[in-house]
Amino acid sequence: MHADGTPPPGSGYGSGRLGVDPEAEVVESVGRLIEFWGFKRALGRVWALLYLAPQPLSAAEIGDKLTMSSGAVSMALNELQLWGTVTRAHKPADRKEYFRAEEDIWKMVTRVLSDRELREVDSACETFQRAEETLKEQSHDAKERAAKEEHSDLDFRRARVGYLRKVATHGRTLLKGLILTSKLDASPLRLLNRKN
Amino acid sequence: MHADGTPPPGSGYGSGRLGVDPEAEVVESVGRLIEFWGFKRALGRVWALLYLAPQPLSAAEIGDKLTMSSGAVSMALNELQLWGTVTRAHKPADRKEYFRAEEDIWKMVTRVLSDRELREVDSACETFQRAEETLKEQSHDAKERAAKEEHSDLDFRRARVGYLRKVATHGRTLLKGLILTSKLDASPLRLLNRKN
DNA sequence: CTATAGTTTCAATAGATATTGAAAGTTTAG
């Protein structure tokens, strides 16, 4: 199938507008989405390319199609593998490594949510909690020193930090619920499907 | 109230470990969180500072406390205002502007979710849909041309893009549900509170 | 073993993003 690197540039297909390569569009779209989600765009592009490939691809092929340097490809593949989103494969009489995409997208999403977002939120919760404690003490002390103004300021802050903590905790609960549900039935979305 | 810019560096409070400024910790924590969420850290820091302030603050005060330049403060405040997270205020006989934080955090979250995340997901959905269409046509054409190999490849891609679209659509639904719920009852978290 | 194909590493560099601060702009008191 067109042996060299030359893809058929719309080689006389029937109806669709020529010059639009759906594969490339999807690759770029996933790239953007993944970047928006806080990863490097390259990760999204590589993963998407693999996800759309009927057969595993070699590093070289990936570099070609996405015009990335060998180094960039290697790094991206490593990072993707760390996140469990890409696996290595070997073809029998071939020295090269081949790569395929993990196909269960929800598994990946869930993984990231628990390994990254949840951690982040947890850490914020802790900070807020600590801060609230400290402010509570300080406010208390100020009261005893009859430092009225200072007391009420500290108390105001304490209350606000308290609300921050509450919101963060709620967010945490929501995240955990999402993760749990999606782990249980691989369709986390049921949450809202009942009647909404 | 300590007139110059010198904050009392743990001026003999009672119990808490000295040298820990809970306000600063919260400010930095929110900064990190907001950066993690795809905004500039400065936005989070400024908003948090205002949120914790019992009284509106002037741009100068903000710059001081966060050691940011006047320009940076001005820009951050503008952007925050665009997102509806900070409002301007004026004290009677004072030429300066003062700023206060929007206090309804869920309102802000909801706003961002619909103005930014939802848009992003929508756009991805559209791309996937278009790509699926095109692939469907191409696959069909290949079949007619009896290009077996090409047909099955295209068909494979079509199926995968279809799944991508499905996932994205689900995500979109989830997002919309979240937004809706939180708009309705200001406590979007109820979703999971029933028994989970 | 050596030669070769393939892969990874990492210092250098390109590129993107954030920040500064002085100049220009705006507002208000007088």
Place this chain on the structure above:
DNA sequence: CTAAACTTTCAATATCTATTGAAACTATAG
């Protein structure tokens, strides 16, 4: 009106992040 107080803009610059590509490394065939 002008001067003073304050705010905004934006070109210059610093900082952070991603990418390159050649050298080092690894694995295999012969």
